[in-house]
Amino acid sequence: MFLNYFKDFSTKKIVKNSLSNVKHSSSDKVIKTIGIIFDESYFYEKEALVTELIKNGIEENDIKILVFKNKIKKNEVFDYPVFSNKDLSWRGTVDQKDVKDFVSEPFDLLINYYDTEKIALLLVSHLSKASFKVGFASIDKRLNHFMIDTNAENYKVFMDELFKYLKILNKI
Template sequence: MISGKLKNIICSNRIKRHLRKEAFSSNRNSGKIGLIIDAENFQSKRGLTDLYKLIGIKKESFKIVFCGIPAEMADELNADILIPREVSISGKFKAEAIRNFLQEDFSFLICYFSEKNKIGSLLAAEANANVKIGNSPDEYEIYDVEVQTKGIDVFQEEVLKYIEILKKNN
C-alpha cells in the first residue's frame, strides 16, 4: 500500500502541473454550481449544501462532492463521495461519479476544506469552472476568490456576496 505522505506529494505535484496548463476559460454561464467540502465535521458545514436555495438555482444544477465519508448524511442530499483510495498513485480519479463531476462546466465552484486535504485541492484544480471560490489558505492558488475566514457562516455570506457581484458583472 502507498503511504499517505507519498500520495500527498504526488497529488501536490499533479495540482501544480495542472495549474500550469492553460486554465479553463469560458464566458458561457452554465448556471451550474459545484461544491467540494470536507466530510469531517459535516454538521457544522450542513448549511453549505443548501446554498442552491439562497443563490436561486435548481437543485439539479448544484453538484456536491464530499471529501471523505460523512458520519451522518441526510438522505435527500444527492452527493458524490471521494475517498482517498479512489485516487490512483498517479493522481487519477477512479470513481466514475468523480470523473463525471470533472466533465461538468460550472459557472462557480465553491470549495471549503482544510489545507491538509490534497485530494480536495486536486479535484478543485481539475474541475472546470468560470470562477472558483474557496477558503484560505489557498496553498496552490487554485481559487479566483479566496475567502479569509475560519467561520462557516461568514464564509457562506461572503460566497453569496461574491456570486451576486460576479453574476451582475457578466
C-alpha cells in the same frame, strides 16, 4: 503505511507542478449550475449550506455535491457521492466514476468548501471543468479565481460574502 506516504508525496508533486501552469480565463456567464466539494472531516452542515444557496435563488436541481472523507467504512451509506485518498492513483488521477463525472461537469461555479489542504481535494478541484472557482484564502491561491478569508465553520459569513461579490461581479 510507507507506500501511502510515498503515494501522497508523488501526487502532491504532480498537483503542485500542474498548478503552476494554470491559466485563469475570465467568464461573463451568469451562474446557474453549482458544484460543491466538501471536506466532511471538518464540516458537517452540507444541507445548511445548500439551503443558503437555494435562499439566494439557485435551483436545487442545479446544485451537485461531492464529499471527501478521510476513511470510508465498508457498509456506510451516503446521500452524496463520496471519495477518499484511496481513490487517488499514483499518477495524480482519480479513477472513481462519481468523481470523474463531477470533474467533467462544466459548472458555472465550483465552491471548494474546505480550508485545509489535502491532496485529494486539491486534485479534484484542479481537475474540475468549472468556469469560476471560489474557495477559502487559506488554500493555494492558484487554485481559485476568488477567495474568501474566513473559516469553514462560518458558512453563513462565507455565503454572505460570496453572494455579495457575485452581485458586484454581475454573476447573478
